[in-house]
Amino acid sequence: MKISDFQTKDVINITDGKRLGQISDLELDLKQGRIEAIVVPGYSRFMGLFGGGTDLIIPWRNIVKIGSDVILVKMDEMKENNYDERDREARLYDEQNSRMDRVERIERLDRSQRRTI
Structure with a gap:
C-alpha cells in the first residue's frame, strides 16, 4: 500500500x-x-x-x-485530550477577561485623574 x-x-x-x-x-x-x-x-x-x-x-x-x-x-484517552483542550481554552478566556478588566480600570483611573487636574 x-x-x-x-x-x-x-x-x-x-x-x-x-x-x-x-x-x-x-x-x-x-x-x-x-x-x-x-x-x-x-x-x-x-x-x-x-x-x-x-x-x-x-x-x-x-x-x-x-x-x-x-x-x-x-x-480511549481522547476524552482526556479533549478535557485538556477545553481547560486550556477556559484559562485563555479567563486571562483575556482579566486583561480587559485591568485595561478598563486603568482607563477609569486615567479619566478620574484628568478630571482632578
Missing part, C-alpha cells in the same frame, strides 16, 4: 465513533522498516495549513482495522 492511499482514508475512533480526520503523516522506524504511528492534524487546523492545533499521534498498536475507505482506531 502506498502512503498516498493512507492519506485518502478517514480515521474513525471506534470508542466514541468520532471522525478524527485524515492522515497527514506517518512516523517510521527506518531500522525496523515499520510504521510506528499515524499522524492526524488537530481539529483546529484548516486543511492542515492554518491554526495551531496539535497533531494527534496514533500509535500503530491502536489501529484496529484498515478498510478500503476508513481506518478504525481505538483511542
Whole structure:
C-alpha cells in the first residue's frame, strides 16, 4: 500500500465513533522498516495549513482495522485530550477577561485623574 492511499482514508475512533480526520503523516522506524504511528492534524487546523492545533499521534498498536475507505482506531484517552483542550481554552478566556478588566480600570483611573487636574 502506498502512503498516498493512507492519506485518502478517514480515521474513525471506534470508542466514541468520532471522525478524527485524515492522515497527514506517518512516523517510521527506518531500522525496523515499520510504521510506528499515524499522524492526524488537530481539529483546529484548516486543511492542515492554518491554526495551531496539535497533531494527534496514533500509535500503530491502536489501529484496529484498515478498510478500503476508513481506518478504525481505538483511542480511549481522547476524552482526556479533549478535557485538556477545553481547560486550556477556559484559562485563555479567563486571562483575556482579566486583561480587559485591568485595561478598563486603568482607563477609569486615567479619566478620574484628568478630571482632578
